[in-house]
Amino acid sequence: MVDFSYTKAQLDLQRRAREFAQEYMIPYAHYYDKTGAFPRPIIQKCWDEGLMNLAIPKEYGGPGLGVTEQCIAVEEMAAGCAGMTTSIYVNTLGAEPILIAGNKEQKEKYLKPLTEELKFVSFACSEPGIGSDVAGIETRVEKKGDNYVLNGAKFWITNAPYADYFTVFASLDPNQRHKALCAFIVDADTPGIKTGRPVEKMGHRASTTSAVMFRDAEVPAENILGSEGEGFKIAMQTFAMTRPSIAAFATGLAKAAMEYAREYVNKREAFNQKLREFEVIQFKLAEMYMKIEASRLLYLKAAWTADNKEDSTVPASVAKAIATDVAMEVASEAVQIHGGYGYIDQYPLEKLFRDAKLYQIYEGTSEVQRLILGRYVLKGYKPAMEQIPKWLNEAPPSF
């Protein structure tokens, strides 16, 4: 049976996340967007409310929630402020490689502290010279005695200046591409690690993004995740678990944009009528609603696949590709409905429009999702028609 209803616990989580967004995020979103300051008080409150680190299993002090619950919560929070939610959610992204490939000691040492007080973990994969091509990572790692030694630079690392530790992807030999990638847990206070200045961004300005440099940074051998050469697999498995949430982020932003537009058309008049009276405007709202509904169903399917321990790579790419395009389209139409007021910072739409763009870029661009899906249709997809029946220009015989 297919069941589209949320459980009582899921509804409760949704309500708590929604109330948190309305009480603590929306009122301060403009301030953090303007200043680009790190919203630590809001994140602390989120941690206090038990809305952070949702994936951490109960045995390590977390609530042990599934991808579905993570998606339900981030949809609500991203509707409040995309940037703050990115800064909150990045702990889940950073911790996911440990959940996937960490041993018991690593989980005890690195996951548990996240649930005891507010601590940050960042996911350090992208570099100045590579983003989409994860197998092309150039940060080098060398085994020296009981340590691995890291040299290189990461870029675009969310929350990097505040991170207590990083999950880092590095190569034993860049010529060997994906076969040589390794993943590590790296304490941020390791000698030889420096973080760069936060970069000024178009949107998501409440989340801090900066470079991380490694110069002869020595990491204890026991901090490798899985074994040598497993880094690429760990990164891809991580994205399969986290991309449904990016689709949920995008759905939340689109939902907020539609709700601001709905409110506006009920108030604004043109040609002696409320905007809501124009059929063209109603059709715009209808398009928004249809697309948001479709996005939510897609992220729920991807999350359900992940929670059922099946490979969620394909449904996660479908959900991310579609929901992030929807967020961009809906934000753009919501700006349009607001006319000039959509273009100024006294209304939330211009921020939502800038914030929406990032969803098509991080955690695998829209093009990368389509690469994955194109390959799947050609190589993995099982056609319903094993052999294409003949296409005849004849009336059927009597069957």
Ligand SMILES: Cc1cc2nc3c(=O)[nH]c(=O)nc-3n(C[C@H](O)[C@H](O)[C@H](O)COP(=O)(O)OP(=O)(O)OC[C@H]3O[C@@H](n4cnc5c(N)ncnc54)[C@H](O)[C@@H]3O)c2cc1C
């Ligand atoms: C605000 C922000 C926060 C981020 N946070 C993090 C983080 O916390 N951790 C982290 O590791 N990374 C992070 N990233 C990095 C992000 O994941 C990358 O920017 C993204 O993967 C794209 O990589 P790139 O910027 O190097 O673009 P490129 O890979 O250089 O791509 C440039 C363009 O070419 C296209 N392209 C590339 N290859 C192909 C192809 N084979 N076929 C067709 N088109 C292609 C891309 O889709 C894109 O349009 C963040 C980025 C931003 C902007």
